[in-house]
Amino acid sequence: MSDFRAIGGVSATLKSLLTDRMELPVNFPGVPVTIGPPPFSALDNNPRLEPLRINLFLYRVSENGYLQNQEIPGRGNPGAYGHPPLSLNLHYLVTAHGNEETQIQGTPFFDDTHAQYLLGSAMRVLHDVPIITDSIVTRRDPSGVAILDASLRDEYERIKITLEPLTLEDLTKLWTALTLRMRLAAAYAVNVVQIESRRARGYPRPVGQPASWLAPPEPGGPPTPGPMISVIQMRSPMIAGVSVRRANGTVENALPYGRIGANDVLVLRGTSLQGPQTYVSFDDVLVPASYVDPTRVEAPIPDASVPGAGAIDPAQRLQPGVVSVKAIVRDPRVPGGAFSSNEASFMLVPMVDPASLAYVAGLPRKIVVTGERLSGPAPRGQTMIGHAVVPSTDYLSTTPKKIVVPVPDSLPAAGVQCIVGATLADPVLLGAGVLSFDLQIAGKTRPITANLPASIPRDDLAALLAARIHDAANGDALFLGTRVDLWRERLLIVPGGLTPAIAVMPGAGSNFAAALGLVTPQPPGAGSASISGALAAVPALTAGTPRIAVTIGAQPPVVVRIGPAASLTALADALQSALQAASPLAEYQQAQVGVSGKQLLVIPGAPSLVRFDAVPGDDTTVVELQLHARFAVRVRVNDAESFDDVSVELPQ
Known part of the structure; x- marks a missing residue:
């Protein structure tokens, strides 16, 4: 292990390497390699003739963060604990000096070509020998001498040389700090240099059990042993299967779908699941297990509170969707002694209460659904009534426990209002000009206008009128949902919402509605279809x-x-x-x-x-x-769909 001489030893090693291996032109005498900052003189900022020289300047020392807390392998005592060596990175600036004086049109000029030759030769040496080991020896007289300084030999870490590119800003700051003009130079990093700590190592006392937990040791008695450590053999739990048992049920469903607020129980099967304390983690919600044995753990799916754990932070309450679960085994005698299993998952779905589902007649028709997690923080949900899908953006009101859903017009209804026109010829003769009539739905009136030719094919008339009605809707769902069909050569008009009163009135100066038979007396049952x-x-x-x-x-x-x-x-x-x-x-x-x-x-x-x-x-x-049928009602939130046996009878 190196001592305080290691930093200087690196500089001496680099000097020996460059002196021995640099290639020089034949007209160059021996070029010295110096260590230290570039020399300063009052003439430094003035052009002048300079002798040839390579200078090594150690301008920065930094700690190696990767080895900061690492002992040298094989050097420390297994029974001791102490202080890792000081691991350093050394940063050098290699500067080349040397020029010759020439004349250009009678004016003296100093050419730095020789300095560039020297820098290229030095960089070639440092590139060819990036790692300096004990086996590298001198080639010039005296040959066979180890280049590595004696203070660095027999070290675990090698001296590694790396070209370190510096930005123009870094170079400017460096030469400005030296108050020197900028020279031709290259920067290198040398790592790792380690200096052994001189602080004494500590050795732990042997572990033992004191004679008494309460009474202090008697004077003259045996020495008190070190602290007693409770060692507990535990194996990491592993989950192999997940199932769900319905509230008050005994059958476990192989498909792991659980409901919020329905007292469903999650069942985990695996190995090493039992410990002094066993919990089940539902995402970020920790729930004490209600039943534990080595191969099975049960825990209630949490909602607003957890048995034995109190209320849950609303921000942490589970939302429908895929929920990650894992078993956590703890021992209170071991601080931080918690063992977590692998992660498994189950699908958390909304819960719909079948007893409280209510159909409400009116405009619009709607059903009231109560339960748990019927809506989430984001508007990502739907309600399916049979095959009809109602997006959550169309709900009439929304809370996590209650939603009011409009019944789509595609489902059966009684008391439907309609208008039946007269039998039409083909083509339908209308007379040229702008033809108009007024359409009234639920007491709201919209003028319907159409600039039509004198005649129009009968099969095109229904689609054209439907488009004009939708154009005049101005966002009103009753008009947007109005449908116009051609039935037995007659127009059949049904309003959006199916049940609001509908009537057609002639437009000013137009016999358009009369020509189509839309203002003639309607069939007796046209208002109760x-x-x-x-x-x-x-x-x-x-x-x-x-x-x-x-x-x-x-x-x-x-x-x-x-x-x-x-x-x-x-x-x-x-x-x-x-x-x-x-x-x-x-x-x-x-x-x-x-x-x-x-x-x-x-x-x-x-x-x-x-x-x-x-x-x-x-x-x-x-x-x-x-x-006439019963239609299943299912609520979907975050792609998780309820499965409660809930239905609504239509029409009502």
Whole structure:
């Protein structure tokens, strides 16, 4: 180990290396290598003739942070603790001096080419010998002499030389501090130089157990042993499987889906899970285990409070989504003695209370859902009612425990309002000019204008009118949701929200609405129609003889048979024929069935509500036609979806 001579030994080694290995032109005598700052004289800032010389200037010493707390391997006593050596990096400035005087047009000029020769030769040597070891010896007389200084021999760390690029700013500061003009120079870092500490090493007392924990040692008695250490053999716990047991249940679900606020219990299986204290960490929430054995741990999924641990900081409460869990085994006798298992995960989902789900009629139709974690801090959620998806941005009100969700128009409804136009020719003759009418929905009126040609194909008319109504909506959902269909050569208009009152009034100076038959008297049941859920295609009816029960107003129900159909229009025609053939009463005889969007619209023959039910022996047809069914309600937050058995019956 080097002592205080190590720094000077490095400088002496570099001097010996350069003196021995530098190549010089034949006309150069021996060039000295000096150690120290560049010489200063009053003429230093003036051009003058200078002799040839290489100067080594140690301008900075820094501590090596990587070896700051590291003992030399094999040098320390295993039973001792002491002080690591002082590990240093040395920073040198290699400066070349030397010039010759020449004449340029009678003016003396000092050429520094010789200094550049010297610097290139010195840099070549330091590049070729980047590590100086005990085996490097001199080549010039006296040859065979070790170049490494005696104070650095037999060291664990080698002397390594590295070119250290300096910025122009660093060089400027360096020469300014020396109050010298800038010279041709190169910077090098030499590491690592170690200087052994002279402080005495300490040796710990042997560990033992005192004669008494309470009484001090008696005078003249045996020496008191060192502190007693409790050594506890523990193995790191490992989780091999995760499952969830429902509240008050005994069956463990292999799919690890747990609910907040439902008293579900997380079950971890693995090895070495038991200890003096066992906890389960749910992300950042630590919960004491409710049951522990070496291969199994149970803990309740936490909400606002943890049994035995108190309330949870609201900022730390778990949110729906993937939750990381791990088992933590502690021993209070060992400070900081906690062993954590590997991480596992389970899906935390919202909890929906089936008993409190409520349907609220009105405008708009809505359902009220209560439970836990029904919304999160970010607006990332949806509610699924059957196949209809309502984004959280459309919720009527939102709290983590209660959401109010509008029922989409694509789900069944009763008391639907509609307008049925007159039978139209093809093409529809309108007369040139701007044609207009007023559309009123729920007491709100919007002027609808259309600059149309004198005639228009009948198949294009419904889409054109729907576009004009949507353009005039001004953000009102009732008008934006209004649909216009061509049904049996007649226009069929259904308002957004399905149930608000709708009326068409002639526009000023235009017979547009009258020409389309939109202001003529409407069918008696146009204000009390019933609509099915959206049908992607003609449903495949699974019953051998598909039948449904239909009740209009206070009249006795009738059972109608549904025949096969190739399209929704054909299905509507078949249902209309079956209704008219089922009873001689006007409610059934004058009933009409159309298609609005992808939904069946049933207009009774009288201003009475229509109800559809299953019949004995066939409880599937009415559901497959989505005329009357129960629709599952699921809430999704952060891509985690509830699985509670919750449904809503529609229409109501």
